[in-house]
Amino acid sequence: MNWFLKGALSAALLTVGSVSATAEPGVTDDMIVLGAVDPLTGPPxxxxxxxxxxxxxxxxxxxxxxxxxxxxxxxxxxxxxYVPSRSLQSLKKMVDVDDIFGLIGTSGSSQLAAMMPLIDEIGLPSINSMAVNSRHFNPPLNSLFVVGPTYCQEIAAGMTYLVEELGLKDEKYAIAFQDDEFGDDVRCGYLQGVEKYGLNNVLELEFKRGQKDFSAEMLKARAAGVTVLISGGVVAEHSTLLKEAAKNRMKITFLGAHSAHLTPVQALAGSAGDGFYAADYVPALNSLEVTGVAKFMELANTYLSESEVKSLNRYALSGFAGASMFEHAMTQCGEDLTRTCVIEKLQNLNGFETDGLLGPVTFGEGVRHAPTAVMVLQSNAKDSTFSIVSERMEVD
Structure with a gap:
């Protein structure tokens, strides 16, 4: 082989070696491609x-x-x-066609569950800050990081507030919950509260997902003398239960998980939507005294249209916090950005702060769930806002 061919071959081998040593899906010299699966059509x-x-x-x-x-x-x-089979199809497309590096939008609880086998198979760094269910981290997947308490933990903390801060230990308690994993998780927190405080659980009402008429259920609640109702619905169910309670002239204290912390719930419930409680792990968008909220809203007003800003809600704050954690991990990896490195940096988060959007975030070896502290908010339906009415409560 002459010197020219030997030189060309050596250069080619060096080039191939360099590419194979540094190439990572979704990463180029000047770009990082990430993916997000979200329900952008339909009721959710x-x-x-x-x-x-x-x-x-x-x-x-x-x-x-x-x-x-x-x-x-x-x-x-x-x-x-919001269809699990479409969630998986979307992820496959982003992996195979868009060549994404990581996933920072994971849709709902069942939707993420459908994507989990593929996430695990390829070791795709993923962060879930939208819908938390115990099956997302029990058992844990090495590359999937879950931020925020489960609905079970949210409701259990909310019931602590009802009993210890509002003094509602001797009331008659009931729960209306959806017939799926979400509803089961809400019921889990309810039963924990009932057992912890020895509460009078007079009624448990299971309803079909998407149910629109709750007149029969609320008549049963009135007959049972219910004075505290825990709602295991998603969005419209909360407002319908509230309106039925008002229609039946029931004076009840109403508590929902973070899905109740939405202005559409207030709007759909009308005057009945004033004063209800929601347990959540992020503050309200109008909580501008919280540094992280003020910073986010300033950025939102810079980069979004007026109509887009009006579409924001508590899921924007949890999403921004999750993305900020992913950014921190990628930044810590330096120029040699790999999936393995990002997973390691996320794993090593210990007391990570988000300027008050979340409580401190901690993962660890074999720990892929960061159940950040819960606060209780109260609805102010007249001006479509929520007020923080409790301190952050750590969860088990």
Whole structure:
């Protein structure tokens, strides 16, 4: 072999070796491609749109700051319509066609569950800050990080507030819960509260997902003398239960999980939507005294249209916090950005702060759930706001 061919071959081998040593899906010299699956159509779209808009805000802010170690961020958004089979199809498309590096939008509880086998198979760094269920981390997947308490933990903390702060130990308690994993998780927290405080559990009402008429259920509740109702619905169910209670002239204290912390619940319930409680792990959008909320809203007003800003809700805050954690991990990896490194950096988060959007976030070896502290908010239906009425409560 002459010197020219030997030189060319050596150069080619060096080039191939360099590419194989540094190439990572979704990472180029100047770009990082990430994916997000959200429900952008259908009834749950108010959740998915707010979440995706927060990721858009994060993307624009990161890129305006020069990117992550010199690389700009590009997010590929896919709409799953809140259908688990479509969630998996969307993820496959983003992996096979868009060549994403990681996943920062994971849709709902069942939707993420459908994506988990593929996430685990390819070791895709993923962060879930939208819908938390114990099956997402029990058993844990190495590359999937779950932020926020389960609905069970939220409701249990909310019931602590009802008993210890509002003095409602001697009331008659009931729960209305959806016939799926979400409803089961809400019921889990309810039963924990009942057992912990020896509460009078007079009624448990299971209803079909998507049910619109709750007149029969609330008549049963009135007959049983219910004075505290725990709601295990998603969005419209909360408001319908509230309206039925008002229609039946029931004076009840109403508590929902974070899905009740939405202005559409207030709007649909009308005057009946004033004063109800929601247990959540992020503050209200109007809580501008919280540094993280004020910063996010300033960015949102910079990068979103007026109509988009009006579409924001609590899912925007949890989404932005989750993306900020992912950014921190990628930044810590430096120029040699790999999936393995991001997983390691997320695992090593210990007391990570988000300027008050969340309580301190901690993962660890074999620990993929960070059940951040819960607060209770109260609805102010007249001006479509929520007020923080409790301190943050740590959960088990």
């Amino acid at each position: 779209s108010l959740l998915g749109k707010a979440h995706s808009l927060s990721l858009k805000v994060w993307q624009e802010d990161v890129n305006a700051r020069g990117g992550i170690n010199g690389r700009k961020v590009k997010i590929v958004f896919e709409d799953d319509g």
